[in-house]
Amino acid sequence: MTGSHPGTASMPAPLTGSAAPCWVNLMTRDLESAQKFYAAVLGWTFRPGKLGQEFSVARRGDVPVAGIGAVATAYRVAVAWTPYFAVPDADAAASRIRERSGTVAVGPLALGKGRGALAADLDGAVFGIWERTEPATSPPAPDDRSHAWLRLHTRNAFDAAIFYGGVLDWASGRPGCCEVSYEKDEVIVECEGRQLARISSGAVEAAPDPLVRPHWQVHFPVADLAATVEAARRHGGSLVEQRPLGQGSEATLLDPDGGLFTVTDVPGPTAGDSG
Template sequence: MTGSRPRTAPPSAPLTGPSAPCWVNLMTRDLKSAQEFYTATLGWTFRPGKLGQEFSVARRDDVPVAGIAAVAPAFRVAVAWTPYFAVQNADVAASRIRERSGTVAVGPLALGKGRGALAADRDGAVFGIWERTEAATSPPAPDDHSNAWLELRTRDAFDAAIFYGQVLDWATGRPGDCEVSYEKDQVVVDCGGKRLARISSGAVEAAPDPLVRPHWQVHFPVADVAATVSAARQYGGSVVEQRTQGHGAEATLLDPDGGLFTVTDIRSPAAEGT
């Protein structure tokens, strides 16, 4: 990543409170192609974003679920899905990232109705932070957290939990903040009573395989994994990994531009992996 300023804003109404995941964004090369693929694969519709022609907001059942920005070539960033986390103060969070050997590549800068930054943790997993600075002008989306959940594949789950806990104010005990628990050598993140993320160990920073390197993996719940995989292949995507386990099935896919994501009929990161 470079110090340029990709306009990849979260929505006007984040779905969760401070310290929680609030948005996911795809940085891609071709907006029209990405829209066609995700419409066919995940049933999304799109509306233009307020930041220019290269940005659009994906909706499911008229609820904002993700952003897609065709900025990868202009800003020399990899095609990738990136999660954003809500913070009380973007400048403070950015300072904490740097103090703990992470990297702030872009920002903090004005993004929509707030301020945000694009960063990487000390093992190289990319994520964003976002602080709301203006009041919402429309009702928030339903807070059921069913549109996506996250998995961090990293070198050491416990070390990563400490990093994100200190940066994002996890486990403070304050109402609305996220809490962490340790289960079977993994860390599970609960926000507002919902399990939204899981952190697992074993990634290798120098691995050539992007699935093995530290990264945040975005999981989109779907009703039928097999049908979603079939649609993805039909519209130019490919399957990286597919598996069935006790609680359901999931498939990790590449979109035609190389964006990596997972579709799953497992409804929670707590159930996945058990």
């Protein structure tokens, strides 16, 4: 489809006409250390990004899957994985964020072949928006979005769905827009027939535990969960929690710099038993 700013020209093409999750990016403090960790844990390789020496694009095989930028210190923000959503007009989306009591922290500003911004929703969960303003100069990557999926932990899933729906035109009836549906106490975000995210209630804004505060959590499917957890531990990461799911299991990890992410042997968004 995590964060600082997208990897610009290497970003996968967004799902047609929709404000869908299009990219995940990691804001970190040390690019080289982050590359070594994620190469060992997730098997990624890296190529330089288009935004300077502090940015790189992670690839799984020939497919770009994520961006990493050593910008946490410069922007004075926490080390974190952040999702970006494709929008047709970054300025209009930024205005809608502010109108709905969200915050635009950085941008919109020029980012390679597009314009983007880093924002937070009304409960403080951080996300990004990105508008492509120039045509891609290379063929799009294969449309394989199984490399990451998302869950928003928020105070109230239905309030959050209204916020993001208003900002991103979800369920607007426009051609290609993402649709939302409800399952128990969760909101499911589906784009072009694929579940790409879930929104769950129960987060507490002032909680000291980062797992309890409102946040977008990035899930990376892996073939062998136990081996991935062990690799993370061997390379300086730590296990925050591990839990069974109805169809498999997942583990939430911290990288050596404090970036929180989840690995799972479930290939797509699952019901609320994933936490």
